[in-house]
Amino acid sequence: MDKFTEEINACLKVLEEGGLILYPTDTVWGIGCDATNQEAVRKVYALKNRDDSKALICLVANDAMLERHIDKVPELAYDIMDLSTKPTTIIYDRPKSVAKNLIAEDNTLAIRVASDKFCKYLINKFRKPIVSTSANVSDEPSPKGFHEISESILKGVDYVVNLHPENPNAVPSAIIKLGNDGTVKVIRA
Template sequence: MNTKMAVIKEDDFNYDAVFEAAEVIRAGGLVAFPTETVYGLGADALNSEAVKKIFEAKGRPQDNPLIIHVADKDIKKYAENISPIAEELINKFWPGPLTIILSKSSIIPFVTSANLNTVGIRMPASKIALELIKASGVPIAAPSANISGRPSPTDFERCVEDLNGKVDYILGGNISEVGLESTIVDCTVNPPCVLRPGAVTLEMLKAIHKDIYIDPAVMKKPAENLKPKAPGMKYRHYAPKAKVKIIEGDLKKTIEKINEMVLNYIDENLKVGIMATDESLPFYKFGEVISLGSRKDLNSIAQNLFETLRTFDDKNVDVILSEAFIREGIGIAIMNRLTKAAGFDIITLD
């Protein structure tokens, strides 16, 4: 397959490229495109054959449901039993990095919902994404634009790396502002339940409804027989080629432990990557060290997380050692992605 590509600059918006990509969507093809969270791999959400191509291109399990992306807040065509709380969340956080799970209408094919009677719906804030959906005239089903299981792409080049020759069109734009996939809230239950943490934090959600909570399973290793209700709940996700280990505890003790482990790995002739922060960077003398940003700005750490994991792949490291982060605000989402990338391999220090 010959993949066509175009990059759109925010200050010189290329509607021709958007219309060209929209034609691909309408014809049942696949388009990778930017959103404010991560890049998505899109197809017509109402076209079963087109949606099947997403699973094939990504190597994605068929029981892993897709999120559909819309260009306005009127979703009655796609969802049923929209509760007042769901409407409040939509009015507050759309467009933006929040996905709402609702009972699906019959117009949504079961291949899109992974045979569930529910569907996740999101209105992205990215101008390119919104204009693509509008021009296509259909909702766009779009998981992240990567090979299934790998760290999600936050820029055009990483989409090309994973999907060139596997999709019809790659539409590029700026680096994703958030860097983590959307928060997912299940509004088919009362109180609503967070199935995937993201940039719309629990604290922000509780301002709408004080009883909203995070599913305890979010930070636990999933059962083999789990039927996932939302993307990212069951399968190995966000993982680079190297083995990832998280060291969690007091920062000073964490640095000491990582330095000790690095020397042991070097003795075994293994190449080690260290995911550090601005505060800890000066204290690591060995290994490939990359700072995710400052602990005072967890949003920057979130934005840099996936790209850093991919950079370690570029450097062909064998093991990645990562510091842990505070489990509040967007830190919960960071630790959710890190924990899954590490396959729940966490060393907890006293």
């Protein structure tokens, strides 16, 4: 079995058991868990020492998975995803079939369709969205590389992926909020 498949299988086992993984994403290193498992999501908030009113980002493998977890995806979202030159997270109204503690107080959820091979493959095999939040304790800077991830994060996850990110100079994604009423707000460019 090749290294890539070994890493995918190890992650799947941890995700299925409600554990936390530390993994390279299409942006920065992320802490991940099953986005439909409320207890797993709670562990992420605890590890990051983060108030659970601060929403987390969720990754899906493709448009079809996105459509299963959002009440109505605005047409504009597809244009933004097609035209974006960097990973872009979109905040949608009325998410569904995800952990309740993942949904923001205003009934929205930030979702990004993963663009890197590892994340797409992992999420496709898992068949559910996974949480993706930067691998840092709240109020500390996001690590720019694996070497900047704190000991508390490394010790606090159940599995650390042993692969290099596709894009080693990654930066956090852009974040755009799309309201079902047609409003568009850039949260992070």
